[in-house]
Amino acid sequence: MLLRHTPKEITERSALTINPAKTCQPIGAMYAALGIHSCLPHSHGSQGCYAYHRSTLTRHYKEPVMAATSSFTEGASVFGGQANLIQAINNIFTVYEPEVIAVHTTCLSETIGDDIPQIIAKARDEGKIPPGRHVIHANTPSYVGSHVTGFANMVKGMVDYLAQSNGHKESRVNIIPGYVEPGDMEEIKRLAGELGVPHIMFPDTSNVLNGPQTGRYHMFPPGGVTVEELTRTGSSMGTVALGTLASGPAARALDTKCKVPCEILDLPIGLQATDIFIDTLRQIAGVTVPESINIERGRLLDVITDMHQYFFGRKVALAGDPDQLISLTQFLVDIDMWPIHIVTGTPGKKFEKKILEITKDVPHPVNVKSGGDMFLLHQWLRSDPVDLLMGNTYLKYIARDEDIPLVRFGFPILDRIGHSYFPTVGYRGGLRLLEKILDALMDRQDRDAPEESFELVM
Amino acid sequence: MEPVIFEERQTQIHRKGTQPFDLACNKDSLAGAVSQRACVFCGSRVVLYPIADALHLVHGPIGCAAYTWDIRGALSSGPELHRLSFSTDLQERDVIFGGEKKLYRALMELIERHSPKAAFVYSTCIVGLIGDDLEGVCKKVSKKKGIPVLPVQSEGFKGNKRAGYHAACQAMFRLVGAGDTTGISKKSLNILGDFNLAGEIWIIREYFKRMGIEVVANITGDGRVDDLRRAHGAALNVVQCSGATMDLALMMEEVYGIPHLRVSYFGVEGMAESLYSVARFFDDPEMMARTRELVREELAELYPRLQEFRRALTGKKAAIYVGGAFKAFSLVKAFRLLGMEVVLVGSQTGTPADYQELHDITDEGTIIVDDSNPLELSSFLKEKDVDIFVGGVKERPIAYKLGVGFCDHNHERKEALEGFVGMLNFAQEVYNTVMSPVWQFVPRKVRKAA
Ligand code: SF4
Ligand code: SF4
Numbered sequence: 001m002l003l004r005h006t007p008k009e010i011t012e013r014s015a016l017t018i019n020p021a022k023t024c025q026p027i028g029a030m031y032a033a034l035g036i037h038s039c040l041p042h043s044h045g046s047q048g049c050y051a052y053h054r055s056t057l058t059r060h061y062k063e064p065v066m067a068a069t070s071s072f073t074e075g076a077s078v079f080g081g082q083a084n085l086i087q088a089i090n091n092i093f094t095v096y097e098p099e100v101i102a103v104h105t106t107c108l109s110e111t112i113g114d115d116i117p118q119i120i121a122k123a124r125d126e127g128k129i130p131p132g133r134h135v136i137h138a139n140t141p142s143y144v145g146s147h148v149t150g151f152a153n154m155v156k157g158m159v160d161y162l163a164q165s166n167g168h169k170e171s172r173v174n175i176i177p178g179y180v181e182p183g184d185m186e187e188i189k190r191l192a193g194e195l196g197v198p199h200i201m202f203p204d205t206s207n208v209l210n211g212p213q214t215g216r217y218h219m220f221p222p223g224g225v226t227v228e229e230l231t232r233t234g235s236s237m238g239t240v241a242l243g244t245l246a247s248g249p250a251a252r253a254l255d256t257k258c259k260v261p262c263e264i265l266d267l268p269i270g271l272q273a274t275d276i277f278i279d280t281l282r283q284i285a286g287v288t289v290p291e292s293i294n295i296e297r298g299r300l301l302d303v304i305t306d307m308h309q310y311f312f313g314r315k316v317a318l319a320g321d322p323d324q325l326i327s328l329t330q331f332l333v334d335i336d337m338w339p340i341h342i343v344t345g346t347p348g349k350k351f352e353k354k355i356l357e358i359t360k361d362v363p364h365p366v367n368v369k370s371g372g373d374m375f376l377l378h379q380w381l382r383s384d385p386v387d388l389l390m391g392n393t394y395l396k397y398i399a400r401d402e403d404i405p406l407v408r409f410g411f412p413i414l415d416r417i418g419h420s421y422f423p424t425v426g427y428r429g430g431l432r433l434l435e436k437i438l439d440a441l442m443d444r445q446d447r448d449a450p451e452e453s454f455e456l457v458m
Numbered sequence: 459m460e461p462v463i464f465e466e467r468q469t470q471i472h473r474k475g476t477q478p479f480d481l482a483c484n485k486d487s488l489a490g491a492v493s494q495r496a497c498v499f500c501g502s503r504v505v506l507y508p509i510a511d512a513l514h515l516v517h518g519p520i521g522c523a524a525y526t527w528d529i530r531g532a533l534s535s536g537p538e539l540h541r542l543s544f545s546t547d548l549q550e551r552d553v554i555f556g557g558e559k560k561l562y563r564a565l566m567e568l569i570e571r572h573s574p575k576a577a578f579v580y581s582t583c584i585v586g587l588i589g590d591d592l593e594g595v596c597k598k599v600s601k602k603k604g605i606p607v608l609p610v611q612s613e614g615f616k617g618n619k620r621a622g623y624h625a626a627c628q629a630m631f632r633l634v635g636a637g638d639t640t641g642i643s644k645k646s647l648n649i650l651g652d653f654n655l656a657g658e659i660w661i662i663r664e665y666f667k668r669m670g671i672e673v674v675a676n677i678t679g680d681g682r683v684d685d686l687r688r689a690h691g692a693a694l695n696v697v698q699c700s701g702a703t704m705d706l707a708l709m710m711e712e713v714y715g716i717p718h719l720r721v722s723y724f725g726v727e728g729m730a731e732s733l734y735s736v737a738r739f740f741d742d743p744e745m746m747a748r749t750r751e752l753v754r755e756e757l758a759e760l761y762p763r764l765q766e767f768r769r770a771l772t773g774k775k776a777a778i779y780v781g782g783a784f785k786a787f788s789l790v791k792a793f794r795l796l797g798m799e800v801v802l803v804g805s806q807t808g809t810p811a812d813y814q815e816l817h818d819i820t821d822e823g824t825i826i827v828d829d830s831n832p833l834e835l836s837s838f839l840k841e842k843d844v845d846i847f848v849g850g851v852k853e854r855p856i857a858y859k860l861g862v863g864f865c866d867h868n869h870e871r872k873e874a875l876e877g878f879v880g881m882l883n884f885a886q887e888v889y890n891t892v893m894s895p896v897w898q899f900v901p902r903k904v905r906k907a908a
Binding site: 014047077373 | 488497498499852902
């Protein structure tokens, strides 16, 4: 029992995080930046952080993950990292030739207090940024927020640096997909396309982090939103932002900067949230929903009704990121499952309120915590067990020790594939989630059923 | 095709046979380079983390701890406290007002709950910067709780992984000497620099047992605090791997007069020679006889099976890019044993002596490289048309994208690669990936066939 150290009794812990349910800002910023075409994320700090971020993304996506680092040494930590960053910008544009460098900070450069915009300006003055190339940045101190915050900050950085209004409102919608998988981004684009809504999605990691085997190594894979598209987001007629935490700041910034009005929605995970997404797009673009989408929706509904007896009253514990958990909890409640322990490592009290609101009719006490960790989740479910766990790979310790089936969902997933290809957003994504949930529950039922009640037809 | 490389990096790349050998290394990575290196903290963490009955607390913001949570399959035969992730999760106010109080409370709480034998407290960049008195807090807690609480000065910016090894060794050295050494045999040693990935240290311990040697402490794979405390009672330190635990061996040599031997458990030659050198050290004819017998038995079993792999693999080409250069030596020899040609070899942290040795044992035309990056590596792989790439987590997907076989010789290895049996596992793994039918579909092969 790997987690034999977890006691049932819960004591107040103020100084300590055990088995975190979050990670740090820069990795989110790095992921977001990879969603720009021909962009090299740059970590302004020492080498370790960046090595960890790349390794973790590599383990999650099983794809090469490119980024550069300022390689701070002791000197830089005392005198500041300006020289390092300027030299880095010069080296990167000379050798790797990206169109964009997306700089994010680390705890170290934040604490030193490096002024990134000022350094970028200096690099420009010194002619280190070739014409037509760009350097953007986001501040990502990890002692604030989590990886989701870092993602949000970098997406906002794209708006701050690149979006421009040309004075017209062109009939086109911006979509900010949130901190979701490349396959999810692809699905969101497909749905918009199916609806016939002209759109620009940013960031877009599809075909960057789920690319095909081509026998070639591309430092900058073909996917990603282009700088030219990012510029035009300032002249779109509206923005649909998915996920309050991950996409809200960029959407609001675009509204402020270029007067592009925005709708900030929950991530389209599950039936209701997808309905709202589709309906919002329909209204903004003034289109009608095509039959093809109605069919997709109908199929999801069909499976929900067909299988509802298997969902009823099944208790679930969830760990993950706020935007995902809000939609997922709603979906589970909608299909009559009982999400009863919900934890995110990302701080923010609004999350707890929202979850309690969603689960208010669940006929069972519900535990929720933002800024929590998996140790706490484990303690909860030791006193009040569940039928199913949903969350990232790190839940597998609990799953094994407590013998509870686990559906992998969220970031990071280090031990399975599929998450970067098959979406969990949209109606099809809903179907996939149901399939995974049912597989997990029914496999367990088959495994545990006494011979006489072992069923062929379920 | 000439590979794309930074001008500044020219001196860190060498093609054997083109000019006199003089590889620059041990340099700080270039700002802006997509380096494959890691930091001081990473070095300390991988070295100390296998000590399974110690508490490992990362004092810093959450990321540093989250990324090192159970990342290396360092197996323990008993306690598994090392596989949990503990962090002080520093917040903005801690950065402003200091994190000492938080650290103190965290330590007190954890030691109370888990009663570890010792605690290691890792300092991260930010802690170095805000100037928390790690040493002071550790002393205080140690006094209160009556166990060693050891600061590990592993601020990331203080250098690369190698500096982290050093910090780890310094922390461990504080444990050595505190335990009772009565009853330890004269024919005894400590195993340094093995982390028990995939259970490897158990294989090595078994060999020493068959030779009639007592192993006092595993440092650090499947390690225990109490063993470390009496490690100074051993007659010899055997040190594997170029950097990780060498400093500890040197400190023990200086203070306790314990000599050390550099060994390698990878590959047949390395493994056999390591055992022989240990036997020679003890200068005991019977032990030498037992060692000969051991090697003979193992080889009798190994060779016929290796021959089969060799037949299939002869002439295939390999590229190596690993953390330490010492591992690269063994790999070069291991591939040679399989009849394969090593066309590229490099490391993240080799020293001049390391690279000289690599240069001496490789063939003409082999590319030797220090602190490389993905662009360089991928262009070398293509240029040399290799069949297998040996590297770590960040190299794997590059190999696969190019349609080249891969073997992880680092944290993510799944099979024991040490010892005689490890050579067989290695051969099997190399064979599986090089000969896999999946490559027939990759463009590289399709183009060639066309
Ligand atoms: S903050 Fe420093 S110690 Fe932590 S991962 Fe980054 S470089 Fe390493
Ligand atoms: S120092 Fe900060 S940015 Fe670097 S790994 Fe640690 S938490 Fe992340």
